[in-house]
Amino acid sequence: MQTLRRIPYYHQILSDMEQKGEQFVSSKYLAHFFHVDDTQVRKDVSVIGYKGKPKSGYSVSGLKGAIGDFLGINTExxxxxxxxxxxxxxxxxxxxxxxxxxxxxxxxxxxxxxxxxxxxxxxxxxxxxxxxxxxxxxxxxxxxxxxxxxxxxxxxxxxxxxxxxxxxxxxxxxxxxxxxxxxxxxxxxxxxxxxxxxxxxxxx
Amino acid sequence: MQTLRRIPYYHQILSDMEQKGEQFVSSKYLAHFFHVDDTQVRKDVSVIGYKGKPKSGYSVSGLKGAIGDFLGINTExxxxxxxxxxxxxxxxxxxxxxxxxxxxxxxxxxxxxxxxxxxxxxxxxxxxxxxxxxxxxxxxxxxxxxxxxxxxxxxxxxxxxxxxxxxxxxxxxxxxxxxxxxxxxxxxxxxxxxxxxxxxxxxx
Ligand SMILES: NC(=O)c1ccc[n+]([C@@H]2O[C@H](COP(=O)([O-])OP(=O)(O)OC[C@H]3O[C@@H](n4cnc5c(N)ncnc54)[C@H](O)[C@@H]3O)[C@@H](O)[C@H]2O)c1
Ligand SMILES: NC(=O)c1ccc[n+]([C@@H]2O[C@H](COP(=O)([O-])OP(=O)(O)OC[C@H]3O[C@@H](n4cnc5c(N)ncnc54)[C@H](O)[C@@H]3O)[C@@H](O)[C@H]2O)c1
Known part of the structure; x- marks a missing residue:
């Protein structure tokens, strides 16, 4: 699966997490859904143009918002x-x-x-x-x-x-x-x- | 869209053509559906492992069959x-x-x-x-x-x-x-x- 295909699924996972009230997410956690290495997730996130502090994890709402902008889905x-x-x-x-x-x-x-x-x-x-x-x-x-x-x-x-x-x-x-x-x-x-x-x- | 994603769509186009009784298809014709260059189609076809004579075009049923084998959809x-x-x-x-x-x-x-x-x-x-x-x-x-x-x-x-x-x-x-x-x-x-x-x- 290539980067562009994964990005809408990250959005789905992040919105599930947001509903459960989770604040942070690691690239490792996102990686396991796609059977890829966590460095691939970090590469995808840089394609989106989001700068998180990978040490403490990405902010769930921050990354989700950045994906929305990247995909153009934040505007109706x-x-x-x-x-x-x-x-x-x-x-x-x-x-x-x-x-x-x-x-x-x-x-x-x-x-x-x-x-x-x-x-x-x-x-x-x-x-x-x-x-x-x-x-x-x-x-x-x-x-x-x-x-x-x-x-x-x-x-x-x-x-x-x-x-x-x-x-x-x-x-x-x-x-x-x-x-x-x-x-x-x-x-x-x-x-x-x-x-x-x-x-x-x-x-x- | 990467090669693997295009391949099932080639199958759909070829089965439409087969229903209309068409025998041959050019890489140029397949290329225009995906806004790619016809060399990309020829690369995709080599990934599938099909050897057609691109000069006179690919055999519709031959290429479709090869895609079926590649995708594993010829076996039920x-x-x-x-x-x-x-x-x-x-x-x-x-x-x-x-x-x-x-x-x-x-x-x-x-x-x-x-x-x-x-x-x-x-x-x-x-x-x-x-x-x-x-x-x-x-x-x-x-x-x-x-x-x-x-x-x-x-x-x-x-x-x-x-x-x-x-x-x-x-x-x-x-x-x-x-x-x-x-x-x-x-x-x-x-x-x-x-x-x-x-x-x-x-x-x-
Ligand atoms: N992936 C997509 O793009 C997309 C698009 C549309 C709908 N959906 C999803 O597809 C699913 C079905 O949507 P729908 O519009 O057909 O819904 P629906 O309510 O019309 O159909 C769901 C069916 O599942 C049955 N069901 C509920 N719990 C069950 C269980 N534990 N075991 C067996 N059967 C059970 C219900 O009796 C019902 O007949 C939903 O999850 C929906 O969100 C996904
Ligand atoms: N892409 C997929 O993977 C997938 C999966 C399931 C169904 N489909 C396709 O989706 C389409 C709909 O499937 P369905 O099961 O809902 O069929 P359906 O027969 O239940 O619904 C089709 C609707 O279109 C209406 N309609 C027919 N001609 C029309 C026209 N000229 N203008 C406006 N409305 C018109 C009909 O009145 C009917 O309500 C079909 O083409 C089917 O092959 C695709």
Whole structure:
């Protein structure tokens, strides 16, 4: 796992520690979660640009704040979600998103049966209100959790409304103009990496 | 994104191409999805250990097969899933898992209301049948999609039954003995990386 991937997990561990009221954390403690050496953790912390006194450990809230700045999650990113199905509902109710600076402002679905239902405190809106909502809330990120064959169409719709960042969960690579950042999220990637490590372990 | 992370996405792109009946793919075509140079793709392919003739392009099915071997996803990994809620149901119905060699054999939930219901073709089983199922199916992977405060307890239960690989979606770092591979999946990590790129783009 490379440095950039570890950093959001440090944030998760630190926020767990903060909830338990812990003040300091050692690089050794952080290292054991990733089976790396504590010098690697100290290198990661210097990439973040945080200066702690490694002797007495890093301040939990100090390091967490520095990670938030580094990742840009201390400032809120407003987002909309399109496709309120099983995965969409799990994401709407997931407290982890607001911890990473995501402020969900509205959710949409093309199925009339779902519209006007309330999920996780949000009333499901029809696709016709997309333009009005994106403009009035100055939305930064569109989360796409629609079926694979509908995903490119939805992507084109939001890019037309000047959305510059897309978080796509449908299992297909979306194409958008170069000024739009698309992150294709495929949970099965985690599975593929898990099988790779399992295979390596069996071969040892 | 480092090589190992790109490889499962190559697999996804190649399986999309295979479905469309395409025979060959160039390193240039694969490169544009990741905004990397085509020499990086050729380096990735050599890590996989596949020798194609880059002049006429790589064979789609050949490269896909080689990736499957590299990741260990051509052999099936049997799995169980615990916690049939919103996220669990989205994963059960997700066709991407079987493409990555996962064979789900049973699903469990502690809520009596959910037990005996059929989700995605699986009858939800009570936790009491965990031991019997793990032994009779020689299960390799346990997928955990229960609430955060129940996750460590479920992890301990499956490790007791000799499960050696855990795919954890609850937002907490699970601890297990060194011979157990735990992959903590946090979708919000994707969000954190997206905000990081957005922040960098705004600063440019
Ligand atoms: N990336 C992953 O690892 C992963 C894991 C699980 C599911 N998924 C994917 O996430 C997506 C959602 O999965 P799910 O299980 O929640 O499916 P689902 O069928 O439960 O939900 C899809 C929702 O999208 C809505 N929809 C369909 N077309 C639309 C359109 N054009 N505009 C707006 N809304 C539309 C539907 O009405 C439905 O409510 C699928 O593409 C699935 O393959 C991905
Ligand atoms: N990692 C991520 O990015 C991400 C995203 C969304 C949700 N989540 C997490 O995934 C988990 C599930 O989320 P959800 O929205 O599906 O929740 P949910 O409440 O819909 O589902 C949880 C299920 O687990 C069952 N359960 C509870 N305790 C159990 C136990 N001890 N043994 C067996 N089953 C048990 C419940 O009966 C329920 O069916 C949560 O931990 C949530 O935080 C993670």
């Amino acid at each position: 990113n407003t987002a909309i979600l399109i496709g309120v199905g099983r995965l969409g509902s799990a994401l709407i109710e997931y407290p982890g998103l607001s911890e990473y600076g995501l402020k969900l402002v509205a959710v949409f679905d093309s199925n009339p049966v779902k519209q006007d239902k309330v999920i996780g405190g949000f009333t499901v809106l029809p696709m016709e209100s997309l333009k009005r909502v994106i403009q009035s809330f100055d939305v930064g990120i569109a989360i796409i959790t629609v079926p694979k064959n509908a995903a490119q169409g939805v992507c084109d719709l939001v890019v037309e409304q000047n959305i510059k960042a897309i978080w796509n969960f449908a299992p297909t690579q979306l194409s958008a103009s170069a000024d739009v950042t698309v992150r294709n999220e495929n949970m099965a990637v985690g599975l593929a990496l898990l099988s790779h490590y399992l295979k390596k372990r069996k071969a040892e | 990994n049997t799995a169980i899933l615990i916690g049939v809620g919103r996220l669990g149901s989205a994963l059960i119905e997700y066709p991407g898992l079987s493409e990555y060699g996962l064979k789900l054999v049973a699903v469990f939930d502690s809520n009596p209301v959910k037990q005996d219901k059929v989700i995605g073709g699986f009858t939800v089983l009570p936790m009491e049948s965990l031991k019997r199922v793990i032994q009779s199916f020689d299960v390799g992977i346990a997928i955990i999609t229960v609430p955060k405060n129940a996750a460590q307890g479920v992890c301990d239960l499956v490790v007791e039954q000799n499960i050696k690989a855990i795919w954890n979606f609850a937002p907490t770092q699970l601890s297990a003995s060194a011979d157990v591979t735990v992959r903590n999946e946090n979708m919000a990590v994707g969000l954190a990386l997206l905000s990081h790129y957005l922040k960098k783009r705004k600063a440019e």
